[in-house]
Each structure stands twice: as structure tokens, then as C-alpha cells.
Amino acid sequence: MTMSDSTTAITGATALVGPELRPVENAVLIMTEGRISALGSSDDVAIPAEAQQVEARGMTLIPGFIDAHVHIGFFPPRRVLRAGVTTVRDLAWPPEIIFPMAERSKAPGFQGPLILAAGPMLTAPGGYPTRAGWAPSGTGLEVSGPEEAAVAVGRVKEQGAEVVKIALNPPAGPVLDEDTLKAIVSAAHERALEVTGHVYGLAELRKALDAGVDELAHMLMGTDRISPDLAARMAAEHMTVVPTLAIRSGGELKAALGNLGRFAAAGGRVVYGTDLGNAGASPGIDRREIRLMGRAGLSPAQIIESATAAAAAHLGLKDRGVLEVGAHADVVLIRGDPLADPKALGRVKKVWRAGIPAL
Ligand SMILES: [Zn+2]
Known part of the structure; x- marks a missing residue:
């Protein structure tokens, strides 16, 4: 059993989605088996019962x-x-x-x-x-x-x-x-x-x-x-x-x-x-x-x-550098809004690589 077998749901953050970094507020991002398995607004994405939840209101999710x-x-x-x-x-x-x-x-x-x-x-x-x-x-x-x-x-x-x-x-x-x-x-x-x-x-x-x-x-x-x-x-x-x-x-x-x-x-x-x-x-x-x-x-x-x-x-890295369904779950949670203030990029709260939290 490794952490990659588990499912994690990050909720409440603004996610910068797709290559165009489209902000999705109050997002749910779900990571399963190393990939992003669901991503969207909390109205549209159901959270699996077995998921570990990470509450991230007021924060922003960006690609690693x-x-x-x-x-x-x-x-x-x-x-x-x-x-x-x-x-x-x-x-x-x-x-x-x-x-x-x-x-x-x-x-x-x-x-x-x-x-x-x-x-x-x-x-x-x-x-x-x-x-x-x-x-x-x-x-x-x-x-x-x-x-x-x-x-x-x-x-x-x-x-x-x-x-x-x-x-x-x-x-x-x-x-x-x-x-x-x-x-x-x-x-x-x-x-x-x-x-x-x-x-x-x-x-x-x-x-x-x-x-x-x-x-x-x-x-x-x-x-x-x-x-x-x-x-x-x-x-x-x-x-x-x-x-x-x-x-x-x-x-x-x-x-x-x-x-x-x-x-x-x-x-x-x-x-x-x-x-x-x-x-x-x-x-x-x-x-x-x-x-x-x-x-x-x-x-x-x-x-x-x-x-x-x-x-x-x-x-030439396929399925990386972007938050979207199917991409590698390389995800960074930061405090603040980096589109308004890029200094926020230095305020890293939590990191996942392949859906596994960095320790
Ligand atoms: Zn050098």
C-alpha cells in the first residue's frame, strides 16, 4: 500500500485550470493513482466517500x-x-x-x-x-x-x-x-x-x-x-x-x-x-x-x-504543467492570488507530486 493508492480531494481553493490558467473558484480537485481524476467547481464535482479531504479556502491551486x-x-x-x-x-x-x-x-x-x-x-x-x-x-x-x-x-x-x-x-x-x-x-x-x-x-x-x-x-x-x-x-x-x-x-x-x-x-x-x-x-x-x-x-x-x-x-513533458483531468497530479497549493500578485508564488502551503504529498 502506497499513498498513491489513496484518493485526495482538495476543496475550496481557486484552481488555475488548463494551459490558459482559467480561474475556477471554490474548486474541487481530486487526485487518484497519481493523476487528476476530477476537477471543477464544487457544484459540478462529487467528492468520493473514501477521499482524504484537504480544505483550502482562500488559497490557489497551480500546476507544480x-x-x-x-x-x-x-x-x-x-x-x-x-x-x-x-x-x-x-x-x-x-x-x-x-x-x-x-x-x-x-x-x-x-x-x-x-x-x-x-x-x-x-x-x-x-x-x-x-x-x-x-x-x-x-x-x-x-x-x-x-x-x-x-x-x-x-x-x-x-x-x-x-x-x-x-x-x-x-x-x-x-x-x-x-x-x-x-x-x-x-x-x-x-x-x-x-x-x-x-x-x-x-x-x-x-x-x-x-x-x-x-x-x-x-x-x-x-x-x-x-x-x-x-x-x-x-x-x-x-x-x-x-x-x-x-x-x-x-x-x-x-x-x-x-x-x-x-x-x-x-x-x-x-x-x-x-x-x-x-x-x-x-x-x-x-x-x-x-x-x-x-x-x-x-x-x-x-x-x-x-x-x-x-x-x-x-x-516534451506530456500531461504535465497543467491542471486538468488526466494530467499528472503535480499540484501546488499557495496562499493568495498569484494572478493579482506573483509574490504569492513564493508562499507555498502544500505540494503533491503524482498525488503524493511532499514531506
Ligand atoms: Zn547552470
Whole structure:
């Protein structure tokens, strides 16, 4: 007997339903066997007699947050789950540690979020993060030319990579040349993997776009300004941006806020991510990241969407990131109304992953 065999009914809250986050007041949300089995207004949904009831008047139900940029090895996974994040994507860690952990995280009873992982970051010999203070040995995988690209990508794919991470970070060492980068991208795409990059400045962004890199794992890291024209090119080429604003300060923060605002205004897809483990972000839904996304011009609904439905679509996660019947019961109860005040997203009251409460 596991908790997933039981039925839970959450009553009285406002539920943000569907990908469009439609508020349903005085909702009943029923979770059975890891899925949402009924959801609607209390007038329409009957509560099964055997259900454990959770009274949640004055609170809001949202889909579990998806953080598309973490280094989960820095924190106990249960702390991340307990604070509202039910799925994470780890963007660089030694493969012998992260892939087995990602495998374990698939079990619904795992006290932590579902973990998707990139494994090691592909980089030039001696390049970032091979000498980065935060990175345990094996966090980088050196690729010394186009011939090695397919071998490296094939290896991480076989180990369990859900995405390929590359680095173009000149301040921290040599970077991949154009031909090697292109070979990595085509080897990844041949294996149905997307490529995300730690991309430092404008020169590196152009190189990434030319090579077909799918995603920025951070908004640009320096102080370079992305023009509206370049933002439009990024959006037109379906590049996704995971901003990780909370790790920055000063001029770099100011530049990232402006760049994100222009990218979002151009219609670019923004997916929430904190770079948990590096400089500052706290485990769980990160208040500072949310506040800064608001400062960049995203509406409360856009911020929630970036961490739920848009993130799930981007990561290919079926039936997640949304409150609707049939979806995984990854559910977060928060105090207050996040559509009126996104700060409420930091006030997590209770979390369920696959219908099982986080402890
Ligand atoms: Zn990172």
C-alpha cells in the first residue's frame, strides 16, 4: 500500500485550470493513482466517500513548477519539491551521479522532483566549466573537433541525456569552434535531442544561432544588448530562453532584464529557470527570479505559464504543467492570488507530486 493508492480531494481553493490558467473558484480537485481524476467547481464535482479531504479556502491551486535550469546535486531534492518545484532539468553534473539520480526520480514515491538531466556540458578542451570552482570533476566533457562530436553526443544520449548542454563562455577559457559546434548540434538533432547553451555575449549568440542551437540556458551573461531585430531573429528561429535572472547583479542584471523584455516582446518563448546551485537561487519556487521576470515586463500569467504549460511543452513533458483531468497530479497549493500578485508564488502551503504529498 502506497499513498498513491489513496484518493485526495482538495476543496475550496481557486484552481488555475488548463494551459490558459482559467480561474475556477471554490474548486474541487481530486487526485487518484497519481493523476487528476476530477476537477471543477464544487457544484459540478462529487467528492468520493473514501477521499482524504484537504480544505483550502482562500488559497490557489497551480500546476507544480518546472525549473528548466538547476544543478540539483547542491541541495537535497526533497527541499526543492517541498517548496513547489515538481520537475527539474539538471544542466550539467557528472554523469555517473546525475543519470542514476534522474532514473530514481521517476518513481512516484521519490521525495524530490522528477529530474531530467543533460549530464556533462560539452565544451572545448580546457573550456568552461572544466576549471569552474562550482563544478565537480566530470561536469565538463571536452570535445576537440567535429569528429568527436557525434561520439560525445552518442555517449550522453546512451547514458540518459534529455538535452545536450554546450558552453560558449570565452571569459572562462577556450570555446567550441564553429565546425565542432555545428557537428554537435546535428549529432544531437539526429538523436532527437535539443541543444541548450551557456552563451556569453553577442558574438557567441550569433554563433549559436548560425549553428542551430535551440535554447539559451541563461539570457546572455555579460552586458551586451540584444537589439529588437536580433530578438526577432531569435524568436523567428524558435530559440527558447531560460533567463536565470536571479544569479546576476549590477550592469549584467540590467542588461539581462532589457534583453529578456525585448525577446519576450518579439514573441520569443521564455521558460522559467533559476540555475539553482549557483549564486543565490533558493530551492523551490524562487521569489527573486519571479520578481525579476516581472521587472523585465512579463505579466503574472506569463510568469506562471513559463514555469508550467510552456515549460512542459518545451521539454516534451506530456500531461504535465497543467491542471486538468488526466494530467499528472503535480499540484501546488499557495496562499493568495498569484494572478493579482506573483509574490504569492513564493508562499507555498502544500505540494503533491503524482498525488503524493511532499514531506
Ligand atoms: Zn547552470
